[in-house]
Amino acid sequence: MILLKKSCAVLIALLTMCALCLAVAVPVAADGEPTTATTEPPLTLKPVTAPTTEPTTLPTTVPTTAPTTVPTTEPTTRPTTEPTTTVPTMVTMPTTEITITIEPTSVGGGKGYIDTYCNVDGAAVAFDGTYQCTIAQGVCTVGVSPTGHVQTVTVTKSGYTTWSGGLSGMPSNGQHVAVYATINPVSTPPTTIPPAQYGTIYAQSSPAGAAIYMNGNYYGYAPVTIPTLQPGTYTMKASLSGYTTNTQIVTVYAGQTTTYYPTLQQSPTPRSTGTVTVTSDPSGAGVYVDGTYQGKTPMTVTLYPGTHTFRLSLAGYNDYTASVYVTAGTNQNLNAILAPAVYGTVALTSLPGASVTIDNAAQGTIPSSGTMTVNNVASGNRLIKVTAPGYNEWLNSVYIKPNVVTTVNAVLTPIGVNPAPVPATGGLTIVSTPNGAEVYVDNLFKGYTPATLTDIAAGQHQIILKYTGYMDYTQTVAVNSGQTTPLAISMQVAPTPTPASAPSVLILIGGLMAALGIATLLRRRS
Amino acid sequence: MTKPCFTSTKLWIAAILAIIIIGALTAFAYTSEQNALKGATDMGMKSTVAVMATQIHAEDIAGLQPGDEMNPQYLAVANHLQAMRSMDDNIMNAYILKVYPNRTAVFIVDDLYPDDPLGSAKTGEISTAPDTLEMFGALSGPTVSQQPYTTKYGSFMSAYAPIDDSVNDSTGNTAAVLAIDVSARNYTAFTSQGSLPILITGLVSMILTVGAIFWFGSRKGEKTE
Numbered sequence: 001m002i003l004l005k006k007s008c009a010v011l012i013a014l015l016t017m018c019a020l021c022l023a024v025a026v027p028v029a030a031d032g033e034p035t036t037a038t039t040e041p042p043l044t045l046k047p048v049t050a051p052t053t054e055p056t057t058l059p060t061t062v063p064t065t066a067p068t069t070v071p072t073t074e075p076t077t078r079p080t081t082e083p084t085t086t087v088p089t090m091v092t093m094p095t096t097e098i099t100i101t102i103e104p105t106s107v108g109g110g111k112g113y114i115d116t117y118c119n120v121d122g123a124a125v126a127f128d129g130t131y132q133c134t135i136a137q138g139v140c141t142v143g144v145s146p147t148g149h150v151q152t153v154t155v156t157k158s159g160y161t162t163w164s165g166g167l168s169g170m171p172s173n174g175q176h177v178a179v180y181a182t183i184n185p186v187s188t189p190p191t192t193i194p195p196a197q198y199g200t201i202y203a204q205s206s207p208a209g210a211a212i213y214m215n216g217n218y219y220g221y222a223p224v225t226i227p228t229l230q231p232g233t234y235t236m237k238a239s240l241s242g243y244t245t246n247t248q249i250v251t252v253y254a255g256q257t258t259t260y261y262p263t264l265q266q267s268p269t270p271r272s273t274g275t276v277t278v279t280s281d282p283s284g285a286g287v288y289v290d291g292t293y294q295g296k297t298p299m300t301v302t303l304y305p306g307t308h309t310f311r312l313s314l315a316g317y318n319d320y321t322a323s324v325y326v327t328a329g330t331n332q333n334l335n336a337i338l339a340p341a342v343y344g345t346v347a348l349t350s351l352p353g354a355s356v357t358i359d360n361a362a363q364g365t366i367p368s369s370g371t372m373t374v375n376n377v378a379s380g381n382r383l384i385k386v387t388a389p390g391y392n393e394w395l396n397s398v399y400i401k402p403n404v405v406t407t408v409n410a411v412l413t414p415i416g417v418n419p420a421p422v423p424a425t426g427g428l429t430i431v432s433t434p435n436g437a438e439v440y441v442d443n444l445f446k447g448y449t450p451a452t453l454t455d456i457a458a459g460q461h462q463i464i465l466k467y468t469g470y471m472d473y474t475q476t477v478a479v480n481s482g483q484t485t486p487l488a489i490s491m492q493v494a495p496t497p498t499p500a501s502a503p504s505v506l507i508l509i510g511g512l513m514a515a516l517g518i519a520t521l522l523r524r525r526s
Numbered sequence: 527m528t529k530p531c532f533t534s535t536k537l538w539i540a541a542i543l544a545i546i547i548i549g550a551l552t553a554f555a556y557t558s559e560q561n562a563l564k565g566a567t568d569m570g571m572k573s574t575v576a577v578m579a580t581q582i583h584a585e586d587i588a589g590l591q592p593g594d595e596m597n598p599q600y601l602a603v604a605n606h607l608q609a610m611r612s613m614d615d616n617i618m619n620a621y622i623l624k625v626y627p628n629r630t631a632v633f634i635v636d637d638l639y640p641d642d643p644l645g646s647a648k649t650g651e652i653s654t655a656p657d658t659l660e661m662f663g664a665l666s667g668p669t670v671s672q673q674p675y676t677t678k679y680g681s682f683m684s685a686y687a688p689i690d691d692s693v694n695d696s697t698g699n700t701a702a703v704l705a706i707d708v709s710a711r712n713y714t715a716f717t718s719q720g721s722l723p724i725l726i727t728g729l730v731s732m733i734l735t736v737g738a739i740f741w742f743g744s745r746k747g748e749k750t751e
Contacts, residue, residue: 215627216665216688216700234627237666239698247667249659511548511731515738518540522742 112171116140116153118181123157146172155181199252201226201234203260210240210264225257238262272328276301278310280336285314297336312336316378341378342402348372350410354388373405386410427454427484428477430463432491437467452484463487470494537743544735552728559724563717571685572668575706578610578620579668584691584701587622587634592650595639600649607637611706618682619707621647622689625665629658634702645679654678661686664703674710681710 116125118135125132125140127150133140135155144150148170155163163181171177203212205222212224214234219226222238231254238246238260246262278287280297287294287301288311294301297312305328312320317338324334348356349371356363356372359382366372366386379402386394391412400406430439432449439446439453441461446453449465458481465473470491479485586603594600607620621636631653638646647653653661654677660669664686674683684707688700 211698213666213699215662216625216690218699232627233662235663235666245667247663249663510551511544511728511735514544514547515735518544518735519738519742522536522540522739 110146110173111143112146112173113176114142114144114150114153114167114171114179115176116142116155116179116181118155118163118183120157120160120183123155123160123181123183126154126156128152129154141176144171146170146175153179153181155183157183160185197230197254198228199231199254200257201229201236201250201252201260202257203236203238203262205238205240205246206261206263207240207243210238210243210246210262212260213237213239236260236262238264240264242267271304273302273304274326274328275331276303276308276310276324276326276334277331278312278334278336280312280314280320280338282314282317282338285312285317285320285336285338287312300331310334310336312338314338317341341380343376344379344400344402345405346374346377346382346384346398346400347405347407348374348384348386348410349408350386350394351388351391351412354386354391354410354412357385358382360385384408384410386412388412390415424458424481425455426458426479426481427452427456428461428463428479428487429453429484430465430487430489432465432467432473432489434467434470434491437465437470437473437489437491440464440466449489454484465489465491467491537739540739540743541736544739545732548728548731548735552724552731555724555728556721559720560717563719567713567717568670568685571670571683571706571708572687574614574617575685575687575704576668578607578706579687579689579704581610582606582622582689582702582704584689587689587702590634590649592648594649595643600635601640603635604637604640607635607704608640611637616708616712617706618709619646619679621705621707623653623661623686623703623705625661625703627662629662631655631658631661631703647679655682655684657684657686660684661703661705664688664705665700674713676710682707683710683713684708 114127116133116135117139118125119138121135121137123135125135125142127142127144129152132142150167150170153165153167160183163183165179165181167177167179169177201214202225203219203222205212208222210222212219212222212226214226214236216235216237229252231252233249233251236248236250243264244267246264248260248262250258250260252258277300278297283297285297287297287299289301289303289308291309291311303326305326307323307325310320310322310324318341320336320338322334322336324332326332346358348366350356350366352366352368352370354366356366356374358374358377363374364372377400379400381397382400384396384398391414394410394412396408396410398406398408428441428451430449430451430453435449437449439449439451441453441456441463443462443464456479458479461477461479463473463475463477471494473489473491475487475489477485477487582603586599586606590600590603603622607622611617611620619636619638621638622634623631624634625631633647633651633653634649636646636648639648655661655671656675657669657671660671663669665688668685668687670685671683674681676682684705686703686705689702689704690698691701
């Protein structure tokens with residue numbers, strides 16, 4: 001038992017250690033601060049293509065930080081179609097140094113000047129071995145004491161011969177004395193052949209013929225060679241109609257030809273279509289495909305493969321309906337012979353003298369018997385309107401049955417009399433879990449839950465509740481006149497997207513399987 | 527007397543092995559989940575900026591110079607960028623850069639300028655974002671920052687896409703680069719979601735496994751006694 005207790009204690013310590021190790025090994029960047037990812041993210045750019053041969057010279061260093069020089073802003077000039085390798089003009093800081101005047105350490109009796117002229121800028125001037133100044137713009141002026149002594153002027157620069165000479169005399173107060181020095185480059189025999197200065201990019205695409213762009217500028221159709229390029233990195237693009245575009249960054253080395261061989265993938269082909277030529281007898285019928293009006297016959301409709309429902313409609317004729325299976329790349333003919341419409345009879349009872357129209361066509365007035373019979377009314381839904389002076393209009397859609405008498409009773413009510421003084425509106429009381437959801441009635445925003453809505457027209461209404469992090473709730477509710485309908489709605493939490501590669505369940509199963517395996521092994525051995 | 531010790535050693539070895547295996551699986555799951563989320567987010571950003579770039583014409587920004595920030599041409603482009611950006615609350619800024627072959631990127635239009643002249647980049651200002659390679663690569667196609675970065679304007683994750691001049695019937699050369707910024711905080715929060723459950727799952731698995739090992743191991747020891 002003691003051994004068991006000790007084991008438990010050590011086990012707890014071990015688990016704690018493991019948890020700490022896991023936490024340290026897998027950093028959680030949940031604080032939102034930009035963190036350096038420990039794992040290399042997938043590169044969006046292919047890095048660099050290897051040169052065709054090993055470079056004999058080191059590539060030029062590509063600056064990775066923003067340059068400190070300020071380019072002139074001609075950035076918005078339209079690019080020319082000619083392939084150009086325009087390098088932006090850079091306004092650089094002046095490299096020529098301003099003439100330096102060094103004050104003498106001890107000036108007595110005024111100040112004279114020694115002007116040292118030299119053919120090479122950057123050369124160092126020394127008086128009697130003491131550095132004084134550097135030649136800039138061909139001259140260097142040093143102020144000296146007229147009472148002082150300068151015996152030797154020396155001008156030196158690395159890679160050049162050294163010049164030495166004396167002064168004609170010390171300058172008096174305010175006077176200039178000139179010294180002219182000429183130094184020449186030291187000729188050293190070349191030990192190696194100077195490397196070539198430029199590189200080349202050779203672009204060939206698969207399939208050939210892609211438009212090749214370098215740094216966003218068109219250079220021609222592959223295969224294409226882009227010569228005389230400064231060593232460095234270039235961004236390449238190959239574009240060919242019907243294929244996906246390829247982009248890549250390549251590095252050009254001096255004296256080398258860098259290859260750019262993009263293999264372009266075929267773009268997804270557009271969905272194929274078929275056509276149906278629709279004719280009718282008589283022609284001029286309206287064509288509806290899957291409920292959408294397309295035009296009048298005769299006509300040809302282009303459709304995706306599959307079954308489509310055609311409906312042809314012409315006044316005075318029965319609708320013609322057919323299903324057509326459209327095959328890709330083929331044309332089919334649909335000839336519809338429209339049958340004359342089937343008719344029915346309407347027996348309309350209403351106020352004598354009232355005017356009657358059916359589908360806006362006047363039918364006459366109700367006779368003194370109170371019933372009007374209208375024959376040969378095309379079957380189907382017809383809009384019947386009955387009007388009489390001093391009475392409210394009676395308007396209804398009536399289905400006329402074929403070959404039978406359809407009776408219609410149109411009761412007209414006098415204007416100004418309100419026969420039903422019941423309120424025509426109702427209300428809704430909506431509570432939700434969670435509270436604060438946005439409430440929409442028939443797509444109109446009405447407020448937040450809990451909400452009591454009044455003056456809602458009696459009838460069916462669509463209620464939508466929206467809340468961040470929850471699924472939209474939609475329900476059709478019947479609102480009754482003079483009543484308040486209560487609604488209690490519990491909203492469902494929206495599912496969070498689960499990455500396909502998160503195998504947390506697999507880990508759990510794997511862990512349990514491992515535990516079971518080890519336990520079984522131990523039991524079997526016992 | 528040596529038997530219990532021998533059994534205990536075996537239990538410890540089994541426990542350590544289980545911890546190593548589960549730990550490795552957890553780390554693998556964590557990395558995969560991070561990469562999947564980052565990949566999906568990056569792809570979304572690239573798609574968004576690429577579509578936005580097609581809505582900007584090279585001629586809209588032609589001729590803009592430093593100091594043009596309040597002229598109608600600049601404001602029209604800035605408003606256009608702002609309108610596109612407003613469709614997605616996660617996009618904090620949209621701007622147009624001129625990128626040179628030496629990887630220098632210069633601001634042309636910043637859509638925040640009309641509203642916040644002091645907190646936005648002016649025409650001609652050099653971008654100090656470290657995404658030089660991504661901006662350069664955007665001369666050819668959409669790119670995205672490899673990781674969030676910080677400049678004087680804040681911490682962002684950016685996506686870039688070329689604005690080509692094909693509308694002028696040219697050969698489709700790149701006139702400029704459109705960039706959008708997403709808050710580094712939002713980006714990191716989104717790409718880190720789901721990390722905690724994986725770690726907890728791994729830890730629970732470890733506890734269960736090690737507990738089972740010692741539980742069954744100790745029962746076996748008692749039976750032996």
